Amino acid sequence: MISCQPFTFPGTSFTVNRMGYGAMQLAGPGVWGPPKDRDAAIAVLREAVAAGVNHIDTSDFYGPHVTNQIIREALSPFPAGLVIVTKLGGRRPPDRSWQPASSPAELTAAVHDNLRNLGLEALDIANYRFMGRDHGLEEGSIAEQVSVLADLKRQGLIRHIGVSNVTATQVAEAQTITDVVCVQNNYNLAHRGDDALIDDLARQGIAYVPFFPLGGFSPLQSSTLSAVAERLGATPLQVALAWLLHRSPNILLIPGTSSVAHLRENLAAAELTLTPDVLAQLDGIAAAAAG
């Protein structure tokens, strides 16, 4: 079983293990279509839950629809205490690109798509995923979209709301409309633009869920990371995950993998203890990446 501290999303009854699982890698290549090996995808999910993972991140635009359908097939009826977090705000046209889908009608349809494909009556947590410029961060109001989600929450279709790919200003704007229980942004050992936001959310007890915790489609590589990993008898990616767990108590991990062997490695990262001198060395990686 995973050995790391639990975390309770603020104002909710949802307490999760800080080591969770991100399901995006379960779709086919390019997050499109079915996986090459559906049984392997099901095995990853079942092994994760059996090991104590009770926080799974997904979206109906992974596949599209495929990932949610696999989660349902693998895990339904869902065990008590499992928190499934999904994202709204995007769509995948036939050219396989990632496009915004953030009108009130599109967001409402996406909630119903997620409910149908997951086989749920209400979504545990729904993140509004702002697409931004080139899918990255961009300032601009998200009030209309968050208000739509707040309305769907009042209707009982969403239990709690989060935001994703957002700036501190956008988080604050969302909080004027509804309670925000989590923020999901791009962050890892080498990509630390959200350091101040993480600390601010920690003070508020709000979860910060880094996407691309291992570097995403091009997993992290660094000579410092490799040297530290060798010294600790771990893999570089395990050290990268352990560093995130040490970085702040409100960080929840959702590393993605399509492989049971990688899943086991990732879950075992929760066992690693990093000393202050190791943390200082690892902190240097972001500075080197920025310079």
Ligand SMILES: NC(=O)c1ccc[n+]([C@@H]2O[C@H](COP(=O)([O-])OP(=O)(O)OC[C@H]3O[C@@H](n4cnc5c(N)ncnc54)[C@H](OP(=O)(O)O)[C@@H]3O)[C@@H](O)[C@H]2O)c1
């Ligand atoms: N909000 C957003 O906009 C957003 C964007 C992207 C992702 N997400 C969420 O965040 C989750 C995590 O992000 P991610 O999956 O894109 O990136 P990630 O977790 O940083 O890295 C996944 C990549 O690392 C590989 N990997 C995983 N464990 C490994 C191991 N132990 N050894 C070697 N390689 C390993 C995976 O390949 P294998 O399959 O071969 O293991 C995959 O290529 C996603 O699953 C998704 O739920 C959210």
